[in-house]
Amino acid sequence: MLRNLRSRLTFGVLAVLTVVLVAAGALVGGVADRTDRDSLDDRLRRTSELLDVAASQALQEGTPDLESDRRLNSVLRATGSSLRVTFQGEGLPGLANGAPFPKVSDLPLGFSTRERDGRRWRFYVKELPASGDDVLSQRIEAASPLGPLEERQGALRRKLVLIGLAVLLATGIGTWLSADLVLRPLRRLRAAAAGIASDDDLERRVPVAGPEELRALSRSFNAMLERLGRSAAERHQALAATRRFAADAGHELRTPLTSIRAALSVIERHPEIDPDARAAMVGDALAENRRLVLLLDGLQALARGDANPVERADVDLAGVVEEACSAAAARHPGTTLRTALPERLVVRGWEPGLRLLVDNLVENAARHGRPDGTIAVALRRDPDGAASLVVDDDGPGVPEEDRARVFEPFARGSAVERPGSGLGLALVAQQARHHGAQVTIGDSPLGGARFAVRVPAVAADDRSTLGA
Numbered sequence: 001m002l003r004n005l006r007s008r009l010t011f012g013v014l015a016v017l018t019v020v021l022v023a024a025g026a027l028v029g030g031v032a033d034r035t036d037r038d039s040l041d042d043r044l045r046r047t048s049e050l051l052d053v054a055a056s057q058a059l060q061e062g063t064p065d066l067e068s069d070r071r072l073n074s075v076l077r078a079t080g081s082s083l084r085v086t087f088q089g090e091g092l093p094g095l096a097n098g099a100p101f102p103k104v105s106d107l108p109l110g111f112s113t114r115e116r117d118g119r120r121w122r123f124y125v126k127e128l129p130a131s132g133d134d135v136l137s138q139r140i141e142a143a144s145p146l147g148p149l150e151e152r153q154g155a156l157r158r159k160l161v162l163i164g165l166a167v168l169l170a171t172g173i174g175t176w177l178s179a180d181l182v183l184r185p186l187r188r189l190r191a192a193a194a195g196i197a198s199d200d201d202l203e204r205r206v207p208v209a210g211p212e213e214l215r216a217l218s219r220s221f222n223a224m225l226e227r228l229g230r231s232a233a234e235r236h237q238a239l240a241a242t243r244r245f246a247a248d249a250g251h252e253l254r255t256p257l258t259s260i261r262a263a264l265s266v267i268e269r270h271p272e273i274d275p276d277a278r279a280a281m282v283g284d285a286l287a288e289n290r291r292l293v294l295l296l297d298g299l300q301a302l303a304r305g306d307a308n309p310v311e312r313a314d315v316d317l318a319g320v321v322e323e324a325c326s327a328a329a330a331r332h333p334g335t336t337l338r339t340a341l342p343e344r345l346v347v348r349g350w351e352p353g354l355r356l357l358v359d360n361l362v363e364n365a366a367r368h369g370r371p372d373g374t375i376a377v378a379l380r381r382d383p384d385g386a387a388s389l390v391v392d393d394d395g396p397g398v399p400e401e402d403r404a405r406v407f408e409p410f411a412r413g414s415a416v417e418r419p420g421s422g423l424g425l426a427l428v429a430q431q432a433r434h435h436g437a438q439v440t441i442g443d444s445p446l447g448g449a450r451f452a453v454r455v456p457a458v459a460a461d462d463r464s465t466l467g468a
Contacts (some may be wrong), residue, residue, distance in 0.1 A: 005186070013175045014168055021164040025157075032156055036149050037122075041111055042126035042131030047083055081144040085128075089421035096265040102143055109139075113146070120146040185210030189218060197223070212274040260285045315354055316454070317344040317387055318345040321379050330364075339354065341379045345456050347387050349435045354455075357431040361391045361426040361451050368394035369448055376446060381464040392444035429452075 052435060068362075076083055082101040101118040107125045114121050121143050128138040192206040204211060208218040263285040267278060318341045329337045347354075365375045376392040405430035432439045437455045444450040 006176065009182075010172055014172050017168060017171055018164075018396050021167060025164060026162040028160060028287065029157055030031040031321055033153050036152065040122055040144060040146075040149060044081070044111075044122065044144055047081060048124055048126055048140045048142045080148070081142065083142050084093065085141045086141060101141070107141060122146055143389060185214050185461065186213070188355070189214065196346075217424045259425045260289060271335070312348045312350065314346050315349050315351045316344055317347050317349075317354060317389070318342050318379055320351065320355050321358050321377060321389065324355060324362050325377055327359070328362040328366055328375075332366045335369070336372075336374040337362075338374065338376045340377070342381065345381055345387055347457075349455070353431040353434060357414070357428050357437075357453065358389070359436075360428050361389075362455070364424050364451070365391050365393035365395075365427075365449075369395040374446055376444075382454070387457075388457070389453040391451045392446045393448040394444070394446040395448035397443060397447070397449045398441050407439070 052281060075101060080099055081098050084101050091224060102119075102121055102411055104116055104121075104123070107114075107123050109125050109127065112125075122145075124142045126138060126140055139231070164176050176464075188209075189206055192204075197202075197205050205222045206218050206220070208215050210218075263281040267273065267281060270336045273281075298440075321341055322339070325337055325339050362375065362377065369375060373394040375394075376388045376390075380388050382388055407425050409423055409426040428439060429438075437453050440452045440454075442450040442452065
């Protein structure tokens with residue numbers, strides 16, 4: 001019952017209006033009843049005053065004014081009222097007017113209400129002023145039936161009830177029809193949400209229209225959809241990275257594992273093998289093991305970079321490059337590493353990702369340059385605010401036809417002879433993509449390859465995530 005908002009809105013309005021109408025009806029009825037009773041009491045008081053002179057004259061002289069008595073009698077009979085003068089509790093026959101006075105006794109002074117023969121009466125009693133030494137009880141008593149007044153009150157109450165029912169009916173119909181117009185934007189919002197749910201399309205947005213409350217609800221709903229979309233994209237991204245990791249690991253790790261197994265199997269089956277041959281096979285197995293570790297580390301870094309979007313922060317890129325160059329110099333003591341770095345160059349990004357990018361560029365230059373060769377690393381701020389990183393080596397370079405392919409996982413240039421995992425430049429491309437950077441390959445003045453990375457300027461209040 002009352003499952004929809006339209007019914008609840010109509011019921012709520014009718015409930016409130018019913019309370020208001022009942023209170024208003026009770027107030028109107030009470031005011032009307034008090035007004036009628038006050039009017040009746042005032043009429044009884046004024047009527048009793050009409051007998052003041054006649055009663056005094058009758059009591060003193062015994063000769064009432066008959067002409068005045070007839071006029072008063074006609075007025076009282078028209079209203080159904082009664083008026084009499086009493087002396088020592090007994091009514092004076094010549095001073096009784098109107099309808100027959102009800103048979104009651106012991107009426108108090110002032111106003112009172114009594115019931116007689118199934119009818120309710122309103123009485124007013126006052127004493128006549130004493131004359132001379134007369135101290136006997138002389139009173140004027142006026143009576144009027146309450147039936148006509150109560151009938152008018154009943155008729156008024158019935159009219160109020162009928163008017164209230166008509167108002168409730170009209171209000172209910174009007175509220176029901178108005179609720180259809182008021183709730184129409186909400187139905188559109190519900191239809192849009194149902195369409196998004198049925199199509200599983202988190203890229204769609206509900207229209208922001210209608211009253212301010214509905215616009216606020218639409219904006220909140222769109223914000224929720226945006227968060228759900230990001231969450232779904234991150235989940236799909238993580239799942240894709242996991243699948244790619246599993247596929248790449250299964251493909252690339254098979255060869256070194258097979259080689260290690262073959263070497264160990266030969267050593268196990270031929271314990272008498274020549275020590276030099278045994279040492280050579282052990283060396284090969286260790287080399288394959290190192291390659292295996294490098295592959296696993298590279299695959300893990302690649303999957304982690306795709307699966308884990310992170311928040312941007314202020315990063316001193318000059319400090320990152322300096323640390324990466326120091327670490328590379330320690331790994332390759334025979335290589336000459338020249339740097340041209342500013343004291344500080346701040347960009348917005350993910351520091352571990354930028355360090356991964358620089359590490360792999362410098363390591364790639366050291367590994368594929370000439371033995372004990374030279375590497376040049378330069379960092380500067382461009383006029384448009386972007387940061388430019390250039391890494392030069394003196395190796396064989398990258399042929400132009402291979403420059404797009406070398407950024408793919410496990411891809412190697414045709415001129416490359418040095419061992420490697422084939423994942424270094426793939427990691428560089430991945431982190432450059434996450435940071436909105438561009439990576440280009442050209443010819444180095446040192447005779448080898450030049451890798452240039454341009455990190456765009458990002459507003460200081462940008463808090464968007466990386467890797468999304």
